[in-house]
Amino acid sequence: MNFPILSSLILLPSIGALFILFTKSSGGKYQSSKYVALFISLANFLLSLYLWYVFDKNSVDFQFVENREWLSGFINYKVGIDGISILFVILTTFITPICIISVNATIKSRLKDFLIAILIMETFMIGVFCSLDLIVFYLFFEAGLIPMFLIIGIWGGERRVYSAFKFFLYTLLGSVLMLVAIISIYWITGTTDVEKLYELGIRAEYQNLLWLAFFSSFAVKTPMWPVHTWLPDAHVEAPTVGSVLLAAILLKMAGYGFIRFSIGLFPIASENFTMLVYILSLIAIIYTSLVALMQEDMKKLIAYSSVAHMGFVTLGIFTMTQQGIEGSIFQMISHGLVSAALFLSVGVVYERHHTRLINKYGGLVSIMPRYAIVFMVFTLGALGLPGTTGFIGEFLILMGAFEKNILVAMIASLGVILGAAYMLWLFKRVVFGEIINQELKSMKDLKTFEIITLSALVIPILFFGFYPEPLMNSIEASVENTLNMYNFDLINSLASKD
Amino acid sequence: MENFQYILPEIFISISIMLFLLVGVFKKNSATLIYNLSNISLVILLALIINLSSLDTIYLFDNSYLIDNLSNYMKIILVGSGIFVMLTGSKYIQVINLNKIEYPILILSSILGMMIMISSNDLIVFYMGLELQSLALYVLASFNRDNLLSTESGLKYFVLSALSSGLLLYGCSLTYGFSETTNFDQILINSTEFNYGTTFGIVFILVGLAFKISAVPFHMWAPDVYQGSPTSVTLFFAILPKIAALSVFIKFLYTPFANMNDQWQTIIVFISIASMIFGAVAAIGQKNLKRLIAYSSISHMGYALAGLATVSNQGIQSSITYISIYLVMNLAFFSCLFMLKRNDKYYENIEDLSGLSKKHPILSFSLLIVLFSLAGIPPLAGFFAKFYVFLAVIEQSMYFLAIVGLLATVVAAFYYLRIIKIIYFDPEKEEYETSHNLGLKITLAISTIFILAYFIYPSGITEIVSKIIMI
Numbered sequence: 001m002n003f004p005i006l007s008s009l010i011l012l013p014s015i016g017a018l019f020i021l022f023t024k025s026s027g028g029k030y031q032s033s034k035y036v037a038l039f040i041s042l043a044n045f046l047l048s049l050y051l052w053y054v055f056d057k058n059s060v061d062f063q064f065v066e067n068r069e070w071l072s073g074f075i076n077y078k079v080g081i082d083g084i085s086i087l088f089v090i091l092t093t094f095i096t097p098i099c100i101i102s103v104n105a106t107i108k109s110r111l112k113d114f115l116i117a118i119l120i121m122e123t124f125m126i127g128v129f130c131s132l133d134l135i136v137f138y139l140f141f142e143a144g145l146i147p148m149f150l151i152i153g154i155w156g157g158e159r160r161v162y163s164a165f166k167f168f169l170y171t172l173l174g175s176v177l178m179l180v181a182i183i184s185i186y187w188i189t190g191t192t193d194v195e196k197l198y199e200l201g202i203r204a205e206y207q208n209l210l211w212l213a214f215f216s217s218f219a220v221k222t223p224m225w226p227v228h229t230w231l232p233d234a235h236v237e238a239p240t241v242g243s244v245l246l247a248a249i250l251l252k253m254a255g256y257g258f259i260r261f262s263i264g265l266f267p268i269a270s271e272n273f274t275m276l277v278y279i280l281s282l283i284a285i286i287y288t289s290l291v292a293l294m295q296e297d298m299k300k301l302i303a304y305s306s307v308a309h310m311g312f313v314t315l316g317i318f319t320m321t322q323q324g325i326e327g328s329i330f331q332m333i334s335h336g337l338v339s340a341a342l343f344l345s346v347g348v349v350y351e352r353h354h355t356r357l358i359n360k361y362g363g364l365v366s367i368m369p370r371y372a373i374v375f376m377v378f379t380l381g382a383l384g385l386p387g388t389t390g391f392i393g394e395f396l397i398l399m400g401a402f403e404k405n406i407l408v409a410m411i412a413s414l415g416v417i418l419g420a421a422y423m424l425w426l427f428k429r430v431v432f433g434e435i436i437n438q439e440l441k442s443m444k445d446l447k448t449f450e451i452i453t454l455s456a457l458v459i460p461i462l463f464f465g466f467y468p469e470p471l472m473n474s475i476e477a478s479v480e481n482t483l484n485m486y487n488f489d490l491i492n493s494l495a496s497k498d
Numbered sequence: 499m500e501n502f503q504y505i506l507p508e509i510f511i512s513i514s515i516m517l518f519l520l521v522g523v524f525k526k527n528s529a530t531l532i533y534n535l536s537n538i539s540l541v542i543l544l545a546l547i548i549n550l551s552s553l554d555t556i557y558l559f560d561n562s563y564l565i566d567n568l569s570n571y572m573k574i575i576l577v578g579s580g581i582f583v584m585l586t587g588s589k590y591i592q593v594i595n596l597n598k599i600e601y602p603i604l605i606l607s608s609i610l611g612m613m614i615m616i617s618s619n620d621l622i623v624f625y626m627g628l629e630l631q632s633l634a635l636y637v638l639a640s641f642n643r644d645n646l647l648s649t650e651s652g653l654k655y656f657v658l659s660a661l662s663s664g665l666l667l668y669g670c671s672l673t674y675g676f677s678e679t680t681n682f683d684q685i686l687i688n689s690t691e692f693n694y695g696t697t698f699g700i701v702f703i704l705v706g707l708a709f710k711i712s713a714v715p716f717h718m719w720a721p722d723v724y725q726g727s728p729t730s731v732t733l734f735f736a737i738l739p740k741i742a743a744l745s746v747f748i749k750f751l752y753t754p755f756a757n758m759n760d761q762w763q764t765i766i767v768f769i770s771i772a773s774m775i776f777g778a779v780a781a782i783g784q785k786n787l788k789r790l791i792a793y794s795s796i797s798h799m800g801y802a803l804a805g806l807a808t809v810s811n812q813g814i815q816s817s818i819t820y821i822s823i824y825l826v827m828n829l830a831f832f833s834c835l836f837m838l839k840r841n842d843k844y845y846e847n848i849e850d851l852s853g854l855s856k857k858h859p860i861l862s863f864s865l866l867i868v869l870f871s872l873a874g875i876p877p878l879a880g881f882f883a884k885f886y887v888f889l890a891v892i893e894q895s896m897y898f899l900a901i902v903g904l905l906a907t908v909v910a911a912f913y914y915l916r917i918i919k920i921i922y923f924d925p926e927k928e929e930y931e932t933s934h935n936l937g938l939k940i941t942l943a944i945s946t947i948f949i950l951a952y953f954i955y956p957s958g959i960t961e962i963v964s965k966i967i968m969i
Contacts, residue, residue, distance in 0.1 A: 072957030072964075113859075135885075139876040139953070146870055149915070153923045161919055165912070172875075172911055176904035179885075183892040183900075 006064050006079045009047055009089065010127050013096070016040030017119040020112060034103065037115040041097040041122065048093040055086055057473050060481035062132060062195060071135070075192055079130040083478035084329060087471060088129040088256055091336045095248045096122045098453045099241045102344060107155055107239060114155060121147040121245060128253050134182045134192040134261075141253060142175055148242070148250065156237040163237035170230040174220030181213030197265055198485060204268050204493050211269030214262055221254035222314060225284040228307045235303035240347030243299065247306050247339035252332045255313045259325065263317065264482060267489040270318065277318040278408050284311030285415035292422045298346045298356045301426055302339060305382060308415060309335045315412055316397035320486060324400020325479045330471060331393025334461070338381040338390060341457040345375050348450055349430075352443045358426065363435035368445045372431045374454045379427045381461045383420040388465040501558045504565055507546040507573070508613055514539040515606050522599030529597045536602035537584045540609075544577045561681055562620035567965045569617045571818065572745040576616070579737050579825050580609050585937030586833050587730025593842050596641055596728055605734065608634035612742035619753070621670045621680040624746065628666075628710070631742065632659050638734065639727045651726025658719045659709070666706025673699035673754070685754035697761050703750060704765055711743040713803060714772040717796045724792035729844060732788050733832040736795055737825045744802055744821050748814055751806060752968035759809045766807040771902050773800030778910035787835060787846050790913065791828070794872060797910055798824050804903055805887045808894045815963045816886035822959050823883040823952075830868045830945035836938055837861055840930050848917060853926025862921050864946045871949045873914040874907045879952035886960065
């Protein structure tokens with residue numbers, strides 16, 4: 001493989017953004033730039049599908065590795081993917097065109113700038129999932145703040161400034177400690193190359209502090225209780241498309257980081273801190289589910305449900321079992337699709353009625369029957385009904401948890417019930433019931449582009465819900481490898497202690 | 499006589515200064531001519547220095563003058579940024595009626611003083627250079643003499659600078675008294691044993707230098723002088739004296755006082771931490787952009803000094819890299835400031851930027867890049883500057899310094915974000931003029947592209963700087 005396919009994936013959106021920068025507006029509508037953006041992002045999606053096609057699913061090694069000298073000889077630009085990261089890359093390239101299609105509905109001003117921001121964002125997001133060097137990872141991880149800050153700040157709602165600042169500063173604060181840790185790793189081991197670090201291992205006495213530094217960054221990004229408070233604000237104020245990107249992909253960076261770095265690099269510390277993660281995850285699951293029950297704003301409700309779902313993810317990862325980690329990855333993909341779909345659905349009614357308050361709606365089933373159907377699918381996906389992707393993820397995570405700690409698993413299972421409660425209640429209040437608000441009667445059912453985007457999301461949710469094999473095949477070998485390395489390191493460290 | 503070929507740049511610039519003075523006195527209305535001539539002479543000066551830079555270390559005039567990799571690199575970035583400072587400010591000084599013959603001549607004299615500072619290897623030569631640059635700067639600060647703020651800033655700078663020069667001289671005399679020599683290398687040899695006299699000498703000299711570089715707690719002059727001086731002079735203040743002072747810092751710490759690093763290391767760490775925190779916190783409430791950039795430069799100097807505190811070659815190199823990137827960011831920022839002109843009036847309050855992005859997308863984008871870079875967000879140049887410093891700091895296991903420094907960047911990010919918020923999120927105001935002189939546009943374009951594209955080849959400066967080895 002001489003063709004630098006991963007770098008192309010990373011760079012293509014940026015090149016597209018550059019191209020859009022020079023397109024002229026025709027009557028201030030920027031239609032042409034929208035087509036350019038759509039074309040670029042679809043091309044990127046196809047490229048990533050091709051990548052999946054040629055990807056060797058049985059190999060545990062990183063594939064399509066590119067290694068170039070970059071920072072005066074001691075840090076290389078290194079990218080590569082394994083079975084875990086490829087799914088996130090595809091998720092990113094899949095969600096981006098959907099965002100671009102639905103841009104029209106929500107973005108009224110400065111469409112061109114918005115498209116550029118999204119494409120740049122895509123570059124950074126793919127970069128995060130592909131990078132095999134800690135510095136390169138950090139670079140992409142942090143750089144994503146800039147476009148997201150602007151997306152929330154420029155195109156957001158009333159309290160956008162507060163939310164944008166909160167988002168930016170929270171994440172930055174978490175990340176700087178990670179930078180200290182990364183540089184320390186460089187001086188301890190002499191490299192920041194992830195593959196080499198897997199081989200070398202990091203001495204046990206350093207692991208706890210380094211793990212905590214990485215944790216501070218990932219916990220904010222996940223987000224875990226108690227540093228989750230930026231997420232509802234950011235979601236509520238961001239434009240629909242911004243929320244979609246945030247929920248579907250940005251949050252997954254941290255989950256991916258946990259698997260790739262926290263477990264991969266610091267197995268001993270991960271073992272030490274398992275209980276901490278369990279407790280924080282359980283609080284996230286139960287507490288934010290309860291908070292979600294009481295929300296009156298649809299977006300806020302879904303934001304809190306995101307926190308709860310990500311609680312499942314962190315729980316699953318730190319069970320350190322094959323099922324748990326596979327379930328977590330599956331849950332992240334599933335949540336990426338479902339939360340994107342839910343935010344788009346909220347966007348659909350917000351676009352028509354200009355409010356997100358649940359009590360202003362009701363009885364939509366008789367006005368917008370098609371909308372009611374897709375919204376139902378997404379609701380069921382979010383609460384984890386068998387037959388949707390949500391079920392498989394949660395089920396595997398709970399299986400993994402039962403294997404390790406029955407009490408934790410039982411409490412987490414409560415979260416599933418609460419999840420069903422708030423999602424079904426939301427659905428009932430919005431879609432069923434009598435039409436109290438007469439203004440709703442003038443609302444039209446789904447437009448063509450909404451049908452395209454929403455059905456593009458319905459299909460994978462149902463398809464992988466019934467037939468998860470393709471995804472599972474892809475991650476199985478890599479997860480097994482991660483766990484083997486993890487157990488091997490643990491046994492080694494125990495042996496050296498004795 | 500053969501010594502003189504090595505100080506050709508200094509001789510050339512001295513002759514130019516005198517020549518331009520004569521031209522200015524005898525030829526009426528020659529201000530613009532001299533301005534352009536000065537710029538050309540700076541370009542020639544740069545060429546002369548680059549021509550010399552291939553040589554090895556050379557000691558001149560009884561070891562009192564030194565030309566080595568450090569001095570060459572520093573002189574090149576000094577004169578290079580001098581050229582850009584002149585280019586960007588040319589229109590500005592015409593508009594606010596400061597186009598007088600003294601202006602370029604004072605800038606040239608100040609640059610000459612800085613070059614002598616950078617190359618000095620003797621306390622007396624060093625002090626001569628320092629005073630030459632300071633005297634020119636006092637006048638430059640109060641150059642807009644009809645403006646109350648400008649005269650105030652000149653006076654303030656003069657009084658405080660004189661005080662610090664006094665302290666510096668006292669330190670020099672103590673050092674001389676206890677080491678029996680004024681030559682840097684001799685001081686190093688004579689100060690192998692610990693004694694209180696030299697320690698006091700170090701403290702006083704560091705106080706004087708910290709003042710010149712505007713590090714906390716000797717920063718009080720910076721905000722007022724930055725705000726009061728004409729903007730083109732502020733730009734000069736923000737870059738050139740910092741380069742010279744940092745260079746002298748490196749020289750003092752690693753030549754005469756290299757043996758006493760356990761004495762001065764704590765001082766530098768303290769100054770560095772205090773500058774980083776103070777600069778970040780105090781800038782939050784500012785309304786004037788020039789004042790804000792004064793506090794921002796205080797905190798940036800904190801990072802540059804953090805590299806010096808490590809007592810390692812990597813640290814020195816990271817500081818030099820830091821100041822190189824810092825000067826590009828400042829050039830870009832001030833170029834943007836020079837573009838905020840409407841009806842022959844320049845605007846310099848943060849509120850004046852409100853909604854800039856709607857009418858001036860390119861200018862706003864440049865500001866966005868510069869501000870994120872100043873905040874140290876990857877993948878922009880400012881991040882790599884900080885990255886190299888922290889790489890060196892953590893190598894020496896100075897975790898406290900690293901963590902405080904990085905937390906200060908989060909605080910500092912807040913006020914940079916505030917400006918971005920005003921540019922991008924707030925309602926728009928009146929349009930600014932869009933016609934600018936070519937020099938300004940080129941400077942902005944080059945510096946913005948440098949900041950934006952730095953990540954493609956981030957080891958460029960580092961490789962050049964890696965030749966500078968002090969220990």
